[in-house]
Amino acid sequence: MIKKFTLGLALAVSAALMPAATATAADYPVEKVKGAGTSACPADSVCLYQDSNFNLDSGDDGAWIWVVKGTTARIPDGGNDETSSVYSTLNRGADVWMDANYKGDSFYVPRFNENYASLKNVPQGHMTANFNDSISSVTFDNF
Numbered sequence: 001m002i003k004k005f006t007l008g009l010a011l012a013v014s015a016a017l018m019p020a021a022t023a024t025a026a027d028y029p030v031e032k033v034k035g036a037g038t039s040a041c042p043a044d045s046v047c048l049y050q051d052s053n054f055n056l057d058s059g060d061d062g063a064w065i066w067v068v069k070g071t072t073a074r075i076p077d078g079g080n081d082e083t084s085s086v087y088s089t090l091n092r093g094a095d096v097w098m099d100a101n102y103k104g105d106s107f108y109v110p111r112f113n114e115n116y117a118s119l120k121n122v123p124q125g126h127m128t129a130n131f132n133d134s135i136s137s138v139t140f141d142n143f
């Protein structure tokens with residue numbers, strides 16, 4: 001009885017892990033969707049919004065969200081240097097970088113934090129930096 005339960009649990013765990021393994025296998029695990037608001041950001045993702053205020057002011061045609069599912073050396077699909085707001089649903093930290101390959105200035109994006117509705121004055125120590133239309137790569141922290 002216990003053995004059967006353990007096997008069932010092991011199968012359930014491996015099934016739950018499979019989508020993540022598939023997504024991180026891609027070179028650029030990024031999905032491009034249209035949407036607005038932090039609720040449009042899927043679970044376990046860093047969402048790079050084309051416009052400020054999480055695309056909420058973007059008009060009838062909407063705007064793009066690049067949904068980042070893993071560490072990405074260069075945002076694909078027209079998303080390079082396009083981000084104007086950022087939101088994360090990850091259960092770990094992430095950093096967004098100005099240059100490709102995790103170079104240049106960066107900042108840390110905590111989970112469920114709405115402080116980055118605009119990227120024009122991101123705190124950098126005692127200064128601020130303008131990250132608007134600049135983000136080129138994303139790193140996910142290890143657990």
Ligand SMILES: [Ca+2]
Nearest residue numbers: 098134135136
């Ligand atoms: Ca850049």
